[in-house]
Amino acid sequence: xxxxxxxxxxxxxxxxxxxxxxxxxxxxxxxxxxxxxxxxxxxxxxxxxxxxxxxxxxxxxxxxxxxxxxxxxxxxxxxxxxxxxxxxxxxxxxxxxxxxxxxxxxxxxxxxxxxxxxxxxxxxxxxxxxxxxxxxxxxxxxxxxxxxxxxxxxxxxxxxxxxxxxxxxxxxxxxxxxxxxxxxxxxxxxxxxxxxxxxxxxxxxxxxxxxxxxxxxxxxxxxxxxxxxxxxxxxxxxxxxxxxxxxxxxxxxxxxxxxxxxxxxxxxxxxxxxxxxxxxxxxxxxxxxxxxxxxx
Numbered sequence: 001x002x003x004x005x006x007x008x009x010x011x012x013x014x015x016x017x018x019x020x021x022x023x024x025x026x027x028x029x030x031x032x033x034x035x036x037x038x039x040x041x042x043x044x045x046x047x048x049x050x051x052x053x054x055x056x057x058x059x060x061x062x063x064x065x066x067x068x069x070x071x072x073x074x075x076x077x078x079x080x081x082x083x084x085x086x087x088x089x090x091x092x093x094x095x096x097x098x099x100x101x102x103x104x105x106x107x108x109x110x111x112x113x114x115x116x117x118x119x120x121x122x123x124x125x126x127x128x129x130x131x132x133x134x135x136x137x138x139x140x141x142x143x144x145x146x147x148x149x150x151x152x153x154x155x156x157x158x159x160x161x162x163x164x165x166x167x168x169x170x171x172x173x174x175x176x177x178x179x180x181x182x183x184x185x186x187x188x189x190x191x192x193x194x195x196x197x198x199x200x201x202x203x204x205x206x207x208x209x210x211x212x213x214x215x216x217x218x219x220x221x222x223x224x225x226x227x228x229x230x231x232x233x234x235x236x237x238x239x240x241x242x243x244x245x246x247x248x249x250x251x252x253x254x255x256x257x258x259x260x261x262x263x264x265x266x267x268x269x270x271x272x273x274x275x276x277x278x279x280x281x282x283x284x285x286x287x288x289x290x291x292x293x294x295x296x
Contacts (some may be wrong), residue, residue: 001026002065006047007074009036012197016245017042017236023246031058049074049099050085052290059106066112069245072100073120077165080157081147092145096168102173102290113188118244119176121194122169123258126270134163136170141285143187171282173273179285180255193244196258197237236262
């Protein structure tokens, strides 16, 4: 059993990683920055999601064995869309979506029959959820990679930054939708999930936000969990990720799993995420941005 994971050093990923390590004696590889604290039972491999070259290097260093579980969980928020990666892309979109898209594409030929693939998305991808985060306007990969070319770019930096986060989570959702609908997934009986853990206090999600968010608002959120429909405790959100990576079964052909009151539910994703044309366009444009052919 080979498990490959990103985003397992903190937050819900660390909870899920600890549960996975206690379940079996398989090989577990976690992509992480060199100084990161990797959970017990996992082997660290260097990975910087802000560099496509690093993603290629991480994939090349993985053991030569079929991958049974691929968990693409890493993610973050930035307070604006000004930051660029080494490849010249807007940083939130590049790290949350493009790097994971590239890693998925590089590892698809190595996914085992019956493999489980989990991509962490967010309810912020869906305007109907009314999360308070500015919802995506589109999933145009080229505009998201270069927001200065987007005629609808928000004038306020903070609004643009949060909308970039929601848009990247929409791209995560659509990537899962595209993978689940692929001939490869059908032929190999892959189980593909896009996971919304809900708003989860105690994670490192806001580590790059202004101090008022990090030091005042974020520490108060745990007080609201018991009254909120979409908020979850850290342990519950981590167990939801663990369940999807190990044993959870979706009703029918459902891909989107949303944790509500510590229980996995299976709602429809947003209207845009269900647009097959937009999904195919995102897949193809993302391939072009990372230098791959759209066809696996």
